[in-house]
Amino acid sequence: MRAGRRRLALAACVLCAIGVAVGLVLYALNSNLVFFYSPSQVAANEAPAQRVFRIGGLVERGSVRSDGLDVAFVVTDTAHSVAVRFRGVLPDLFQEGRGVVAQGRLAADGVFLAxxxxxxxDETYTAPAAARALKAAEARP
Structure with a gap:
């Protein structure tokens, strides 16, 4: 085999290996992507039925029900609402009327299983210690 053909074959093998590597990376990224949907998008059937995704909005007031580690609540964007079920410990900042993001799947009955x-x-959040210090500073003459 001549040197020119050998270089051409080597270049073709390298390009093929790079193509396979890029394909594997894209496949891995695609299977690990988690998209965000609002309750309105879920109600409009825009969310995937069999894939993991995130839903976000406000926790509807009066909707939180807990039985030990099993918690049920409703997430709303003020236009539509989606029932959510979760088993586990909720974060400290979780409250009715506050923002929440849940990751999971949509069940056949329309309940989001997080x-x-x-x-x-919110963006105006201040650490409790800093808030106390600011209030104390404002109270001084």
Whole structure:
């Protein structure tokens, strides 16, 4: 085999290996992507039925029911609501009327089965110690 053909074959093998590597990386990324949907998008059937995704909104007031580690609540975006069931310990910031993001799957009955719940705070959040210090500073003459 001549040197030119050998280089061409080597280049083709390298390109093929790079193509396979890129394909495997894209496949791994695609299977690990978790998209975010609002309750309105879930109500409009825009959320995937068999894939894990995140739903976010406000915890509807008066909707939280707990029985030990089993918790049920409703997430709303004020236009539509989705019932959520979760088994586990809720984060400290979880409260009715506050923002929440839950990750899980949509069951056949339309209930979102969460395996992770993240409580959100607003952008004006201040650590409790810092808030006390600010209030004390304002109270001084």
């Amino acid at each position: 395996h992770e719940v993240l409580a959100k705070h």
